[in-house]
Amino acid sequence: MLDNFTVQEHPRLLSSWKGGEDATLWILSDERAAVLTVDIITPVVDDPYTWGQIAAANSLSDVFAMGGRPLLALNVVGFPINCLPLDTLSAILEGGMERATKAGAIMAGGHTVEDDEPKYGLVVYGEVALNEIWRTTGARPKDKIILTKPLGTGVFSTALKADLLSKEEEEVMISQMMSLNDLPLYLPQEVRRKVHACTDVTGFGLIGHLLNMLDENIDIRIEAKRVPLLAGVTEKISMGLVPAGAYRNKDCYKSTGKVTGLESLDENLEDALFDPQTSGGLLLAVDPDVEDVILDVARKKGFVGSNVIGEVTEGKGKVKIN
Known part of the structure; x- marks a missing residue:
């Protein structure tokens, strides 16, 4: 269009x-x-x-x-x-x-x-x-990939509509969605300048936003087991509580040929990587020299699920899942 x-x-x-x-x-x-x-x-x-x-x-x-x-x-x-x-x-x-x-x-x-x-x-x-300025692209080989909020709000929202979400799970979901992604306000200037790329994870799911961060000279390698998930998300997925947007994301992004390694994952975990988020976390590509500082600041400011989930390598524009 x-x-x-x-x-x-x-x-x-x-x-x-x-x-x-x-x-x-x-x-x-x-x-x-x-x-x-x-x-x-x-x-x-x-x-x-x-x-x-x-x-x-x-x-x-x-x-x-x-x-x-x-x-x-x-x-x-x-x-x-x-x-x-x-x-x-x-x-x-x-x-x-x-x-x-x-x-x-x-x-x-x-x-x-x-x-x-x-x-x-x-x-x-x-x-x-x-x-x-943090742009969506600009990640460099050896950069670490950090995600600041767990995935799963799309699945939890679907479970809420089906009256299959506990009160505690609903409170966790709401707390996460209303949390401000104000991490840059708390980072020292010298650290902010070593963030080479950033986007927020929303309706395209983690995989979609990782694809947006690619250029033709890099690959992004993700360790699926290090991706933070809301507690109980894979169980909800196994019950069929998957939003329609997750299936659309999956159909769209798997057909690009730019995502590899998904076949090795448990299907429930795979679906979680495509789950569309509302007010999801920041996805950052950072110089390895500052990854610990960023994680420390993020966790102290309430982003307790923040984690390094992968790294950037030289490549040909693919997201590789391990």
């Missing part, structure tokens, strides 16, 4: 919809760039305040994935005004404001439309130093 559109170019435009980056980058000065993104989702939990928090965290994540700091946010809302009370909308917006404020951004307004199904998200504006 995008092939029908002409790529617009400008000397200040560093990234746009062409190229797979998580947000648009616009040069502001010799030292700084603006980061602009928008995201919107349908409800993943019943409580409107909690959903507002999750949707906002999901939207803010793209600025963090570029190494940036969120500064301003605008609400984007679709709401069935004749079916749900305005108190519900108010709670959604309050949840969004709580997360935006927690991230250091100002909620400055927004726009609403009437819709048959509730939808909520944010337009987010942030800034980043030009020499500290």
Whole structure:
């Protein structure tokens, strides 16, 4: 579809919809760039305040994935005004404001439309130093691959809809989805500059986002048993609680010929690697000199499941699963 559109170019435009980056980058000065993104989702939990928090965290994540700091946010809302009370909308917006404020951004307004199904998200504006921008590509041989949140929120969301998720599992899922991916705010400058590539894991699942990080000169090797998973995810998968998006991801990415080694995995673990995430963790390619520092900071800031899951090697643009 995008092939029908002409790529617009400008000397200040560093990234746009062409190229797979998580947000648009616009040069502001010799030292700084603006980061602009928008995201919107349908409800993943019943409580409107909690959903507002999750949707906002999901939207803010793209600025963090570029190494940036969120500064301003605008609400984007679709709401069935004749079916749900305005108190519900108010709670959604309050949840969004709580997360935006927690991230250091100002909620400055927004726009609403009437819709048959509730939808909520944010337009987010942030800034980043030009020499500290994290792009989706740029990983180098010998880099370590770090994932900061366990996989499995897609499976757990499916289990929740089927009333097959325990209260404790639901609380873990919600806590993870509403957690801000604000890791770059806590890393020393010299460490941020040794992050060579980054993206956040969302609807494409881990495998899809790893493929986005490739270029034709590298391979990414993943040790499947080191990939963090929410406790109970493979058991839920064995019960058939797999979201449709996981099957779409699996069909799409296995057909590229760029993913090898999946046949050696237990099928439940394989499905988990394709599970679409809501507000998933950061996926980083980092210089091995700083992997321990990043893991230490991440775990101290609440990303307790953070782990090195693989490494980058010279290659021909493949994700290799061991």
